[in-house]
Amino acid sequence: MAKLSQKLLQSDFSFPAGLSLPAYSPELPEKVIQFGEGNFLRAFVDWMFHRLNQQGLFNGRIVVVQPIAEGLVGKLNDQDGLYTLLLRGLQDGRAVEQKEVIRSISRGINPYTQWQEYLRCAGNPDIEFVISNTTEAGITFDASDRLENTPPVSFPGKLTAYLYHRFQHFQGDPSKGMVMIPCELIDRNGDTLKKVVLKLAAAWRLPSAFTEWVEKHNLFLNSLVDRVVTGYPRGEIQDILARLGYEDDLVNTGELFHLWVIEGPQSVGERLPFTKVGLNVVWTDDMTPYRTRKVRILNGAHTASVPAAFLYGLETVGEMMDHAVLGRYVRQIVADEIVPSIDLDKTMLTEFAASVIERFQNPYIQHYLISILLNSSSKFKARVLPSILEYRRLTGKLPVKLTFSLAALLAAYKNGVVEGTQMKVMRGKDEFTMKDDLWVLEFFAALWAGFESTAAGALETAQKALANADIWGQDLNEIPGLAAKTGDYLWQIVNDGMQATVDRLVK
Numbered sequence: 001m002a003k004l005s006q007k008l009l010q011s012d013f014s015f016p017a018g019l020s021l022p023a024y025s026p027e028l029p030e031k032v033i034q035f036g037e038g039n040f041l042r043a044f045v046d047w048m049f050h051r052l053n054q055q056g057l058f059n060g061r062i063v064v065v066q067p068i069a070e071g072l073v074g075k076l077n078d079q080d081g082l083y084t085l086l087l088r089g090l091q092d093g094r095a096v097e098q099k100e101v102i103r104s105i106s107r108g109i110n111p112y113t114q115w116q117e118y119l120r121c122a123g124n125p126d127i128e129f130v131i132s133n134t135t136e137a138g139i140t141f142d143a144s145d146r147l148e149n150t151p152p153v154s155f156p157g158k159l160t161a162y163l164y165h166r167f168q169h170f171q172g173d174p175s176k177g178m179v180m181i182p183c184e185l186i187d188r189n190g191d192t193l194k195k196v197v198l199k200l201a202a203a204w205r206l207p208s209a210f211t212e213w214v215e216k217h218n219l220f221l222n223s224l225v226d227r228v229v230t231g232y233p234r235g236e237i238q239d240i241l242a243r244l245g246y247e248d249d250l251v252n253t254g255e256l257f258h259l260w261v262i263e264g265p266q267s268v269g270e271r272l273p274f275t276k277v278g279l280n281v282v283w284t285d286d287m288t289p290y291r292t293r294k295v296r297i298l299n300g301a302h303t304a305s306v307p308a309a310f311l312y313g314l315e316t317v318g319e320m321m322d323h324a325v326l327g328r329y330v331r332q333i334v335a336d337e338i339v340p341s342i343d344l345d346k347t348m349l350t351e352f353a354a355s356v357i358e359r360f361q362n363p364y365i366q367h368y369l370i371s372i373l374l375n376s377s378s379k380f381k382a383r384v385l386p387s388i389l390e391y392r393r394l395t396g397k398l399p400v401k402l403t404f405s406l407a408a409l410l411a412a413y414k415n416g417v418v419e420g421t422q423m424k425v426m427r428g429k430d431e432f433t434m435k436d437d438l439w440v441l442e443f444f445a446a447l448w449a450g451f452e453s454t455a456a457g458a459l460e461t462a463q464k465a466l467a468n469a470d471i472w473g474q475d476l477n478e479i480p481g482l483a484a485k486t487g488d489y490l491w492q493i494v495n496d497g498m499q500a501t502v503d504r505l506v507k
């Protein structure tokens with residue numbers, strides 16, 4: 001089979017009916033620089049710019065920078081930046097599949113081997129927007145990072161070097177400032193990125209004129225993204241390629257639903273007219289309610305249910321939703337514990353919760369529980385713990401199932417062995433991998449190594465786990481009753497197994 005490429009698109013190859021092909025020139029100028037070549041950005045931001053270009057409303061393409069040494073830009077360049085995106089779900093009860101070849105990426109740059117090429121982009125006046133999604137681990141201050149590194153290690157380090165080069169190249173021209181729109185799922189991502197860039201500028205002793213230029217003439221917008229992106233469809237790739245009739249190493253999949261909330265001025269919204277092509281992009285001056293709603297309900301429901309469902313023996317979110325016990329467990333968590341813990345309009349929350357349940361049931365996408373399990377401890381802190389604390393503050397009681405979800409998470413590390421940067425754990429006879437920060441994995445490995453298999457041992461394990469303020473942001477033993485209840489559930493999981501424990505809890 002021929003590989004997807006610009007040449008193939010321009011040939012008389014017979015593409016399948018129903019596949020939408022790009023209708024704009026492959027030569028549009030580069031106007032966006034994007035840090036991250038992962039599944040999410042390619043199924044979301046790059047798809048949105050593609051939609052704008054299809055209507056002639058942006059007329060620009062995206063240079064993709066690989067933020068870490070290993071990645072996909074080689075594969076992207078092999079396919080001239082092209083890839084196939086399949087968006088699938090139910091619309092008014094009907095199965096819908098949108099198949100598109102996306103052309104918005106001009107090329108990929110690996111700054112580890114193409115540093116000068118990377119810096120040349122900073123001197124290109126057409127490139128005015130910076131997009132990023134480097135996972136929650138990406139926007140951090142690394143005191144050991146250096147401007148002299150080619151490239152600096154961290155994403156903010158690379159961005160600071162880029163902005164400094166641009167500042168020098170255009171001699172501080174105020175009109176050459178950039179608009180940064182990070183997509184990382186961290187609170188106020190734009191503000192955080194700006195702080196880290198300014199901290200690096202100070203640490204690197206860059207001139208105050210540069211700092212002033214960054215502050216006055218560059219915008220760092222906060223944004224919130226929402227779409228379930230399931231990535232490369234490994235379980236069905238042969239079937240998909242047979243239907244497409246060509247090779248594509250970068251096939252990407254996701255749901256139809258999408259929402260991008262951007263806290264920024266209308267003037268920028270006019271330069272990025274996503275709403276004119278029917279995209280669900282909201283420009284607002286306060287994204288807080290959108291974020292609380294999404295992180296606590298959608299991500300919270302995932303994080304609070306996935307360890308239990310995975311240890312129960314299930315593989316995907318769809319299976320979990322269809323399961324007699326786990327399906328009820330997730331719905332009860334959302335309706336009875338998460339929604340009541342959020343201090344926002346209840347009708348709006350209930351409607352959003354219903355749409356989330358519907359999205360989780362999407363029969364056309366395979367969202368693997370193991371992929372959601374990644375970095376669960378920091379996700380629990382940001383996405384579930386606030387609901388536990390707020391529920392208790394509002395009702396004086398601990399939410400039963402969310403408390404249980406903490407025990408289920410602790411159980412997921414049981415008897416784990418750290419190998420390299422990952423942890424190997426057994427689920428029955430099968431081995432699986434827990435991926436998290438190494439220090440978190442090492443903590444849990446040591447904790448479970450000292451476990452005494454009794455009810456008292458489970459309580460002690462829970463207490464020690466909850467005492468780790470580096471993980472949870474506070475000593476959770478201070479929450480009355482939480483350690484005792486978590487220890488109790490943990491013992492039930494260890495002694496009776498996950499299946500019997502969840503069955504009992506839900507019934």
Ligand SMILES: NC(=O)c1ccc[n+]([C@@H]2O[C@H](COP(=O)([O-])OP(=O)(O)OC[C@H]3O[C@@H](n4cnc5c(N)ncnc54)[C@H](O)[C@@H]3O)[C@@H](O)[C@H]2O)c1
Binds near residue numbers: 070071133155228
């Ligand atoms: N997949 C989804 O449904 C979805 C939806 C909304 C938000 N997100 C967020 O997007 C992030 C990426 O998801 P994805 O599905 O694209 O994953 P992915 O594995 O396909 O891509 C990860 C990207 O992050 C970069 N990266 C990883 N570690 C990094 C580090 N330490 N520093 C800098 N860059 C780093 C990689 O180079 C890659 O570009 C997730 O962390 C998630 O929070 C995902």
Ligand SMILES: O=P(O)(O)OC[C@@H](O)[C@@H](O)[C@H](O)[C@H](O)CO
Binds near residue numbers: 185228229299371374
């Ligand atoms: O992507 P993660 O790993 O941060 O979290 C897993 C899911 O909760 C997440 O991907 C959601 O599906 C997504 O945030 C929906 O917009």
